[in-house]
Amino acid sequence: MKFLAITLIAHTPDPVTGERKTTAERFREVIDDALLAEELGFDGFGVGERHERPFLSSSPPVVLGHLAALTSRIRLFTAVTTLSLLDPVRAYEDYATLDHLSAGRLDLIIGKGNGTAQRELFHVTPEDQWERNAESYDLFRRIWRQDRVSASPRFRPGLTDAEVWPRPLQQPLRIWHGSATSRESVDLAARHGDPLFSANVTHPIEPYAALIRFYRERWEHYGHDPARAAVGAGTAGHYAARTSQEAVAAFRPVFEGRLALQRKQGTEPVFTTLEDFVERSSALIGSPQQIIEKVHRYHERFGHSVLHLPVDASGLTRARHRASLELFQSEVAPVLRREIPDPPFPWAPVTAAPDADTDTGPGPDSLPVPAPVPTDR
Numbered sequence: 001m002k003f004l005a006i007t008l009i010a011h012t013p014d015p016v017t018g019e020r021k022t023t024a025e026r027f028r029e030v031i032d033d034a035l036l037a038e039e040l041g042f043d044g045f046g047v048g049e050r051h052e053r054p055f056l057s058s059s060p061p062v063v064l065g066h067l068a069a070l071t072s073r074i075r076l077f078t079a080v081t082t083l084s085l086l087d088p089v090r091a092y093e094d095y096a097t098l099d100h101l102s103a104g105r106l107d108l109i110i111g112k113g114n115g116t117a118q119r120e121l122f123h124v125t126p127e128d129q130w131e132r133n134a135e136s137y138d139l140f141r142r143i144w145r146q147d148r149v150s151a152s153p154r155f156r157p158g159l160t161d162a163e164v165w166p167r168p169l170q171q172p173l174r175i176w177h178g179s180a181t182s183r184e185s186v187d188l189a190a191r192h193g194d195p196l197f198s199a200n201v202t203h204p205i206e207p208y209a210a211l212i213r214f215y216r217e218r219w220e221h222y223g224h225d226p227a228r229a230a231v232g233a234g235t236a237g238h239y240a241a242r243t244s245q246e247a248v249a250a251f252r253p254v255f256e257g258r259l260a261l262q263r264k265q266g267t268e269p270v271f272t273t274l275e276d277f278v279e280r281s282s283a284l285i286g287s288p289q290q291i292i293e294k295v296h297r298y299h300e301r302f303g304h305s306v307l308h309l310p311v312d313a314s315g316l317t318r319a320r321h322r323a324s325l326e327l328f329q330s331e332v333a334p335v336l337r338r339e340i341p342d343p344p345f346p347w348a349p350v351t352a353a354p355d356a357d358t359d360t361g362p363g364p365d366s367l368p369v370p371a372p373v374p375t376d377r
Helices: 023-040 062-068 088-101 115-120 129-145 183-193 203-219 244-262 274-280 290-300 319-339
Strands: 002-007 042-047 075-078 106-111 150-151 159-162 176-177 195-200 231-233 238-240 285-286 306-310
Touching: 002 023, 002 319, 023 319, 042 062, 062 075, 062 088, 075 238, 075 319, 088 106, 088 129, 106 129, 106 319, 115 129, 176 183, 183 195, 183 203, 195 203, 195 244, 203 231, 203 290, 231 290, 238 319, 244 274, 244 285, 274 285, 285 290, 290 319, 306 319
Parallel strands: 002 042, 002 306, 042 075, 075 106, 106 176, 176 195, 195 231, 231 306, 238 285
Antiparallel strands: 150 159
């Protein structure tokens, strides 16, 4: 199993102290968390993309580009790239450049995004967002794989024998599809033979397990080898301590502060007590053995091989934040690495660039060729 640390760069008051850091301080925390994740041995670090309050993650290529210069081993993820809002040509240029600057350590998780404010900012409607997402992805992946592209998309100007530079280092880049509640993104991932990343953060396990079952069904429907299907899953929170009592006591002020903020914003929480949150959500709060057992329970339903932990320290001291992550890496991760298989593709970074003018063959992170779309669709 592989482990990611992920941040959406939320910029909210601390749920315990009520203090609000400056924007510069918040970005500094993200940098510190990425360096800590690499130091402790996490396999990836992800940065979300949101274009509305309370998030500062409107420009993940810039943030990840900075992190690429400060790190050397850890893979860099987007979580997620909101292709329904973006020009796929411009997105390709940004990420092909970042792929080179990171020495082939880039993975993308794409999704349509959510939130009324960001849809309005980009003039995207609830009715056309799925079509935009699918169209943008189709064009994005064609540009990544082909030196010249001709296309007549609906939502951006057409392309005629167009060259888009730079050519990528990873050929092709690995792209995951983020899934929260809808079958559209799940089917798109299965159709193209791409891995799936389940959000798995808001509700109990059942709706996420149902979507992952659907993904595996569609994966086989499109003719892909079941052994090549790969799933990642998120977690709603994390705090590890030597005993469950210590973990719950330390996390209780954080949970209660977040609960009060949700209610102040008019959002009805799914889990109204910390005990229910620990028991029925995907949050990993407890002793190392409790966390190991809970990941296994989810793995029985998901069959996932990648797990992400939210890395924001909001509500915790930096010392407690670090101690929790250290305990996870020293006593939880080694057990799960032994007991749960890795994804069915290489993880190591590309370390030498091919000649982009002459070599357009598949690189070490190649994915299966997408199956033809059946006529019954």
